[in-house]
Amino acid sequence: MSQLSADCLNEIFEYLEEDRVALHSCLLVNRLWCEISVRILWRNVWNFKYTVPMRFRMDVPAQILNTLITCLPNESKDLLNKNGIIIATTAWKPSLFNYASYCKFLSIREIYLMIRYALETRQLITSHCLDFDEYLLLQEMLKMFMRQISSLKSLDYYVGISRIIKLPFTSFPGAKDCMTNLSILSCDSNICSEFFYQLSQICHNVQTLTIIIENVVSNGLTDLISMQRNLKHVTLIAAYGSEKGWVRLITSLSKIPLNLTKLEIFGIDAKIPLICLNTFIHLRQLTLSFDDTNAFIDFHNLQHVKYPQLRILKFQYAFPKVEMLIKFLEINGKDLTQLYVGCHDNLLNLTVAKLCPNLKKFCSRFMRNELETLTTVFNGCQSLESLKLKCGAGNLKESEMLDVVSKYSPKNFHELKIDNDTESELSPVELESFFINWMDRTPHQPISFILVGDRFISSYRNMEVIENYVRLGVVKKFGTEMYDES
Incomplete structure (x- = not known):
């Protein structure tokens, strides 16, 4: 392996981008x-702390900050x-690499939190106002990033912090050269308009935009989007x-000619003008994640809208009145x-079996007396490959659900996700x-067997059964999700 060229190693290491612990060992x-892996590690270094064991996570931000200080x-x-602000003498030594220049993802909040923690815990010695020192150190960091990131x-x-x-x-x-090719932007809606005005002069190729909507929406935000x-x-x-x-904001967005293919809306529980969504007819994915059905009062304005390219529809919590959603599926479900x-x-669920014959992934709830409905879904959705279900409490009983899955799921079905509301009653x-x-x-x-949470595995013997069938090749993948990743 040591004789491989840099280009070959780079291609290999790219596959390890999500496995940061393995990539770190390559250093x-x-x-x-080291030169190749460090470039990939620092591409999005802010997420590195989430990939190391919990006991080391508090150390990672300090190490990242200390490394960046050496690059100043x-x-x-x-x-x-x-x-x-007293800088340690070791920070004056030249750094091994120009780490800042490798960053392709920049998180202002993560940098700020690292700086604040270092100052509060006296990892950096200071004799002035904490707020001023935070501002000054963040300013110098951002000046470095603007110069160094190509x-x-x-x-x-x-x-969410007014002073920065x-x-x-x-x-x-x-800054202009640094951000000209920016393609992903995440921001609050109430950042001062000057920021959005300046960014709109620099960036014209943003493809993914995430906005936390506050009660105030800066005037420059809609200009940036346009x-x-x-x-x-x-x-x-x-x-x-x-x-x-x-x-x-949504009213302004609906007036801008946007060819959006993916729209996700989270966290609103009040009446909102969903009628504005009828302008986004090129959507391939629509996610409406509301806690309260009141948020869907305006859905009657969408029930007859045709979205010819819509392939993914998500209601993660509440959903519109069934009769309105059925009307929507009559037009868009196929x-x-x-x-x-x-x-x-x-x-x-019965309507889905009738109106959505081409589903490959389906997530829903079935009550304990609705095994026949689950069978109907399998019979009606013959392209189904993946199913996520709730079990326990009043939902399906695990053993009965597994029996239906093994007997009636379509021939291409290969992934089952189980989310238990209560402790598992399933025996080995x-x-x-x-x-x-x-x-x-x-x-x-x-089959891939994915468990949401850990309640499904009620005993060590159940784990032994799963591991045995992994070895036999019956289970292709076994894993857990500690939250609803769908």
Whole structure:
């Protein structure tokens, strides 16, 4: 392996981008391996702390911050020292790499939190006002990033902290070159308009935009959106008490000619003008995640709208009145490949079996007396490959559900996700019976077995059964999700 060229190693290491622990171990092999892996690790270094064991996570931010301080130009270090922020002598030594230049993802909030923690815990010695020192150190960090990053891909500007909202890093030297090719932007709606105005002069190729909607929406935000030539994916997340801001923003968006393919809206429980969504007829994915059915009062304005390219529809919690949703599915259900419904309705499940024959992924609830409905869904959705179900409490009983899955699921079905509301009642004998029945299917293909939470595994013996059938190749993949990733 040590004789492989840098290009070959780079291609190999790219596959390890999500496995940061393995990628980190490559740093220790030799200098060439170190040079290649460090570029990938620092591409989005802010998420690194979430990939290490919990006991080490508090150490990672300090190590990242200390490394970045070594990369600061001497004039920045001098400025910090003159203002009473004492930089350790080791930070004056040249860093092994120009780590800042490798960053393609920039999180203002993560940098700020690292700085604040270091100052509060006296990892950085200071003799002045904490707020001023935070501002000054963040300013010098951002000046360095604007100069050193040749082409930033993603900017995360969730701040929620007024004193750093006004930091004018978009006008720092190098900012234009740094952010010209920005394709992912995450921000609050109430950041000062000047930030959005400056960004709209620099960035015209944002493809993915995530906005936390506050009650105030800066004037420059809609101007920034209107300047984008390739905006495809918008996510709107409503803060509490933001109904006024939501109405203003979504109304403005509906007036801009956008060819969005993915729209996600989260967290609104008040009446909102869903009629504005009828302008986004190019959507391939629509997610409406509301806690309260009141948010869907306006859905009657959408029930007759045709979305010819819609393939993925998600209602993660509440959903519209069933009669309105059925009308919507009568028009758009045939082409859906994924449907997620967080709440229960037997009539809706039966309707899905009739109106959504091309579903490949389905998430829903079935009550304990609705095994026949589950069978009907399998018979009506012959393209189904993946199913996520609730079990326990009043939902389906695990053993009965597994029996229906093994007997009636379509031939291409290969993934089962189980989310238990209560402790599992499944015995090892019942679990093994399911795997034996699965082995007898024709055609046979391995199944992926995903558990949401850990309640399904009620005993060590159940784990032994699963591990045995992993070894036999009956279970292709076994894993857990500690929250609803759908």
